Amino acid sequence: MNPVDLIIRRAYPYETEKRDRIYLALNENPFPFPEELTKEVFRRLDGDKMRIYYDSPDKELIEKILEYLDTDFLRENNVSIGNGADEIIYVMMIMFDRAVFFPPTYSCYRIFAKAVGAKYLEVPLTKDLKIPEIEVGEGDVVFIPNPNNPTGHIFEKEEIKKILKKGAFVALDEAYYEFHGESYIDLLKEYENLAIIRTFSKAFSLAAQRIGYVISSEKFIDAYNRVRLPFNVSYVSQTFAKVALEHIGIFKERIEYIVSERERMKKALKELNYSISDSRGNFVFIFMDKRERDRLVEQLRWKNIAVRSFREGVRITIGKREENETILKELEVFR
Numbered sequence: 001m002n003p004v005d006l007i008i009r010r011a012y013p014y015e016t017e018k019r020d021r022i023y024l025a026l027n028e029n030p031f032p033f034p035e036e037l038t039k040e041v042f043r044r045l046d047g048d049k050m051r052i053y054y055d056s057p058d059k060e061l062i063e064k065i066l067e068y069l070d071t072d073f074l075r076e077n078n079v080s081i082g083n084g085a086d087e088i089i090y091v092m093m094i095m096f097d098r099a100v101f102f103p104p105t106y107s108c109y110r111i112f113a114k115a116v117g118a119k120y121l122e123v124p125l126t127k128d129l130k131i132p133e134i135e136v137g138e139g140d141v142v143f144i145p146n147p148n149n150p151t152g153h154i155f156e157k158e159e160i161k162k163i164l165k166k167g168a169f170v171a172l173d174e175a176y177y178e179f180h181g182e183s184y185i186d187l188l189k190e191y192e193n194l195a196i197i198r199t200f201s202k203a204f205s206l207a208a209q210r211i212g213y214v215i216s217s218e219k220f221i222d223a224y225n226r227v228r229l230p231f232n233v234s235y236v237s238q239t240f241a242k243v244a245l246e247h248i249g250i251f252k253e254r255i256e257y258i259v260s261e262r263e264r265m266k267k268a269l270k271e272l273n274y275s276i277s278d279s280r281g282n283f284v285f286i287f288m289d290k291r292e293r294d295r296l297v298e299q300l301r302w303k304n305i306a307v308r309s310f311r312e313g314v315r316i317t318i319g320k321r322e323e324n325e326t327i328l329k330e331l332e333v334f335r
């Protein structure tokens with residue numbers, strides 16, 4: 001078969017969905033990027049820097065990320081950036097012999113593995129949402145989102161260590177870290193075969209700017225920097241990220257709002273007798289069988305509300321209070 005046909009057969013197309021009145025399907029931040037900070041970015045942008053192939057990463061951004069991480073053991077050479085956390089994941093699919101992941105998990109792991117023609121192994125999480133016993137080792141990269149997407153639950157440190165001890169490389173995807181507040185970043189002190197992936201898309205309302213970062217050993221970061229595209233994150237995106245990190249307080253307040261809405265939603269869903277996971281992300285997850293799930297998603301679609309469907313149930317992004325109230329009312333009627 002010709003190579004173009006082969007790609008069309010094995011890879012998924014990237015489709016964009018119509019934006020409904022209430023769009024709670026992609027775990028975006030419900031708050032706009034603050035207007036005063038956008039103005040600050042625009043004040044700083046310098047036409048002469050637009051002209052050049054701007055450093056990616058720029059040293060100043062790395063310094064600000066290190067300050068944000070607030071550890072005593074990480075240095076400049078332990079951090080790099082990507083065009084969204086997605087680019088980092090995509091590149092890692094190319095760097096290793098085989099990717100391993102545990103559904104229900106972030107759907108792009110499979111999408112990217114297929115797109116680049118990487119070998120991959122999917123082993124479902126156990127019934128109680130633990131990492132299954134598997135044979136992995138050198139050459140494997142194991143992708144683990146923590147908090148998990150779509151369930152939002154937390155894996156125990158010991159589960160992660162077990163994989164690390166087998167010698168596989170672990171990509172610990174902390175895209176939702178800020179909504180949980182605890183990281184396993186200290187494992188980097190002990191293990192060289194680990195990378196932590198983070199993003200500005202969720203807690204910092206910058207999904208449209210496409211910027212994520214990766215923290216690991218100097219050696220891994222060096223390898224990553226050789227494989228990714230040069231100048232992969234734009235000057236404008238990096239400026240947005242820097243300005244965001246200089247105003248953490250604004251985002252912390254919003255994170256608190258989202259977390260308190262999440263907890264309120266979890267409580268209300270329990271009271272309505274829905275079976276939910278203990279989500280620590282900016283979303284909740286309801287376990288449902290396929291028939292019930294399809295009926296709910298269809299009913300919500302009629303009301304112009306978009307949520308995300310998974311084999312195991314439905315994921316609902318935390319929105320503004322009014323949006324959450326609207327969806328809770330629908331879920332009450334559905335019950």
Ligand SMILES: Cc1ncc(COP(=O)(O)O)c(C=O)c1O
Pocket residue numbers: 026027083084085086087106145149173175198199200201207210211212
């Ligand atoms: C677990 C996880 N990792 C990575 C990403 C992608 O983040 P980015 O927007 O930085 O590419 C997402 C986005 O939904 C995610 O859920």
